[in-house]
Amino acid sequence: MAYGLFYDYLNGYCIDAFKYLGHHFETRDGVKGVVFRLYAPLAEDVSVIGDFNSWNIYASKMNKIDEAGLYELFIPGVNEYQSYKFHFKNAKGKYVDKIDPFAFFSELRPQSCSRTFDIEGFPWDDYFYMNKRDRNFSSPMAIYECHLGSFKGKDGERFFSYEEMADSLIPYLKEMGYTHIELLPIVQHPFDGSWGYQATGFYSADSRYGNPKQLMSFVNRMHQENIGVIVDFAPVHFASDNYALKNYDGSPLYEYSNPKMRISSWGSRQFDLGKDPVRSFLISAMNYFATYFHIDGIRVDAVSNIIYPDGDSSKGINQGAIEFTKRMNSLLHNRHSSLMMIAEDSSSFYGVTKPLEYGGLGFDYKWDLGWMNDTLKYYSLDPIYKKWDHNKLTFSMAYFYNENFLLPLSHDEVVHLKGSLINKMHGTYEEKFALLRNLIAYQYGHPGKKLSFMGNEIASFDEWNEKKSLPWEVLNYPLHQGYKRMVRDLNLIYRHEKTMYLDEYNPSSFSWTMVDNASQSVFAFIRKNQDETLLFVYNMTPVFYEEYDVGVEEKSVYEEIFNSDKAVYGGDDQYNGLPLTAYKGGPENRPYHIKIKLGSFAAMIFKKKKKSRK
Secondary structure (H helix, E strand, O other): OOHHHHHHHHHHOOHHHHHOOOOEEEEOEEEEEEEEEEEEEOEEEEEEEEEEOOOOOOOEEEEEEEOOOOOEEEEEOOOOOEEEEEEEEEOOEEEEEEEEOOOOOOOOOOOEEEOOOOOOOOOOOOHHHHEEEEEEEEOOOOEEEEEEHHOOOOOOOOOOOOOHHHHHHHHHHHHHHHEEEEEEEEOOOHHHHOOOOOEEEEEEEEEOOOHHHHHHHHHHHHOOOOOEEEEEEEEEEEOOOOOOOOOOOOOOEEEEEOHHHHHHHOOOOOEEEOOOHHHHHHHHHHHHHHOOOOOOOEEEEEEHHHHHHHOHHHHOHHHHHHHHHHHHHHHHHHHHOOOEEOOOOOOOOOOOOHHHOOOOOOEEEEEHHHHHHHHHHHHHOOOHHHHHHHHHHHHHHHHHOOOOEEEEOHHHHHHOOOOOOOOHHOOHHHHHHHHHHHHHHHHHHHOOEEEEEOHHOOOOOOOOOOOOOOOOHHHOOOOHHHHHHHHHHHHHHHHHOHOOOOOOOOOHEEEEOHHHHHOOOOOEEEEEEEEEEEEEEEEHHHHHHHEEEEEEEEOOEEEEEEEOOOHOOOHHHHHHOOOOOOOOEEOOOOOEEEEEEEOOOOEEEEEOOOOOOO
């Protein structure tokens, strides 16, 4: 591979470092083997040790081929799946054994060696999907966030493989109507409880579920069923295990040199995103998964900790990390024009999804964590007190058009004693279900792409636990089964009604028709696209109204296409079965109104009928 890649790597502009560094199968002088390359500037007396040389530290000494710290060695006869590490004297004079930072495969924990693997030659069969793929700005995007290890749990002591998970997930995702699956990090990590966010191998597909080509097969099969695959990636920090990136060559090669910035708030080591080789290392890792695994989107974790040191805006902007972010989005979008870059960002930093040429960071989407926090707090309130927090349901639209927002109900909200989604709802057992149905209907009615963590769609009362399977047995109970059916129907309506996703980041496509009714806690808004109109109505209290006036913009006929209170979903069946004709006048200074039956805690969608052509 081109030697110039290494200098691009040192300058922070390399996105193909995996093609040169690490290990690669080659044939030299008719002999098959593996070439190993290591970047470790302060290392001396470097060897490759592995089961191919009986872990003999003297058998495979590496050659220093560049004074910048590049070592290389070709070893004939090395096969796939052989374990290895690099053995060298570090800057402190101590001999250490370290993993290959660019390894494509690794041993299953608690073992820690890198493993040889030929990454080339997977027979992809997703040409038509990849050829029409885009960033979904004008398409529905309902994302099912998933932790592979606990969707089904284990088969005895064994994790289900990527292929076995595809066998289960594909029919389920299709049944439920999701457009994408988002996987919690699928890179190598030693501690199950970190869920992949504290990694050791940033190029190494998680060996819990199989080898890299099994992960490729997972993505390939998803694409054949028209399901997109997004992966989480954590470029802020890495696991502090001594055999991995920590003090790699005896110096802070990957982390901050400043000890005060070296340790993250999670207790892990923080990448110094101002160092050019670190930038190349991380951007290349993302490009590796986009290139070799056909990943459709990358959700970048903890962007607020990139923008500000430790996510604390009082410490000022981290300019080096900002430059990394802009370079990352620029280089990846230039290489993969249809790759989605998604920011998980809790800060109020402006321009996260603005184009680089307009001074933005260049992401395509940003998680709306403000919407999530306000919404969940509002739904947890006793209805008596909701009128005092009325603005929590209206505030999101005041800033929504500042960014391209994605509405998340993610894994972070159902762990660490926060309670499951349904347990956050106020009220009795039946009221919790009614409110949860209302909440999901509100998420789908609100502009912005949708994301929900696995288990939310079955109304699990248990907090998520990565050690065990989702509680699928709850579907034996009618309210859980009805709620799951409602989530499916909302996905199908969302995908069918273009008004719910076309032009959703345009302010002219949305208007409130009932926004100030704090005393009754009823909300209504209209979403429009060309000549199509949808009216969304939400009753946030248990009060039932046999007749209720809701304003509309045009004198027309409106049909109810969704009602969360239907009996099939577990409700009281207080729905509007007949078309409703708008009349002139009415409350709240709207030009026209319709009289609807408004069930307790009900969420409804009405569609304006088009005028028939003579």
